[in-house]
Amino acid sequence: MPAATISRLSIYSRCLAQLEISGIDTISSHELADRTGINPAQMRKDLSYFGQFGKRGVGYKTSELNKNILKILGLDHEWKVAIVGAGNLGSALSGYRGLKEHRFIVSAVFDSDKSKTGRYCGTVRVSSMDEVKDVVAREGIEIAIIAVPAEAAHWVANQLVAAGLKAILNFAPATLIVPEDVKLRNVDLSIELENLSYFLTNKDREATVENA
């Protein structure tokens, strides 16, 4: 199964949730394709990796399909999340409403600066990095988000791995090395901007080539 299938499932799920709200209770792959910009065959293929969810000649029940997708994605229950770094970015993330809406609960915020311990990031008390192992175990945290400066990121990742975490989302501009049973995803602001920079620099040339 392509890795991109998972990201698309998230997109279908969001679209279905909106349709549910609009009171539309049946939808075809073609209609859903129109709304998401994803090819209808692609959508059916993506679903086919996991089972059969529609009725031939009819389509899909929006709420039923969404429930199935959420189950596939492991979103049929809450996930407890830790944020590491109580600086601007950590604060922004811990206050991000989208997290709770998608049932990701910020259950701990860590910072290595002990002067921050005991302060609050939104409603969550900041803990010292010494406590990572204890807090992760006690709270049942399974996902960590790294929001520290590049220099600190690798040390933080090691601490998180040592605490038993298997899923890390990294916002620090650093290349982290983790054991292969740990799933690491990177969000790299600079690479995003460099893509835009390339586009701005080359769009005229590309347009010319396309027209030629």
Place this chain on the structure above:
Amino acid sequence: MPAATISRLSIYSRCLAQLEISGIDTISSHELADRTGINPAQMRKDLSYFGQFGKRGVGYKTSELNKNILKILGLDHEWKVAIVGAGNLGSALSGYRGLKEHRFIVSAVFDSDKSKTGRYCGTVRVSSMDEVKDVVAREGIEIAIIAVPAEAAHWVANQLVAAGLKAILNFAPATLIVPEDVKLRNVDLSIELENLSYFLTNKDREATVENA
């Protein structure tokens, strides 16, 4: 040319910059592959879309190759960036050191909440959304980063397009529609987390399938 080539160029560039610092002035595609985890043929192919930068039998001059890549990416000069949203996320982004290091200069911060106008986000004065067009033109801003809540994102995107911006990086959890000459890239925290959720939910099953 694959879109992924551009992201890989960013990675090569970073690796080359490190090598320069280490005083290594020549490198082969194979060595660079070892350091980046990217296949050496891939790297040579990526470069081949843009020209010939190496010497057969020898390799690449690190500083020369990096200069060429930076030129290709449009990183041989500064880019002025506007951040929209002076909340937690906007503040975090405008204080992000990586931006200046990569020659992205935060030249304006906008917020539609006029009570914030005149405050400072780091060293940058917060402007009202009414001023977008003027400030963008005056400062020569070409890239905008959206860091507002989902509800406001589409209105903001419209304002930015109206102000003539052609490159937008969107952190808001909303699907934006922009004219096709505008390059839009999305950073979606929830999709990242949902990928991790899928992994945590299914890794045992997958491991079993692979072993079977």
Place this chain on the structure above:
DNA sequence: TAGATTGTTAATCGATTAACAATC
């Protein structure tokens, strides 16, 4: 039944990688 739409196979498309002639 006729029309519609799924689930899935087969075809296409595109991206990655291997292989190797060119050449330093």
Place this chain on the structure above:
DNA sequence: TAGATTGTTAATCGATTAACAATC
């Protein structure tokens, strides 16, 4: 020259999409 490494072609691999039989 012999060894090394590029630049590029050809082969492979994988993902997307078209097509269609199954069936509601």
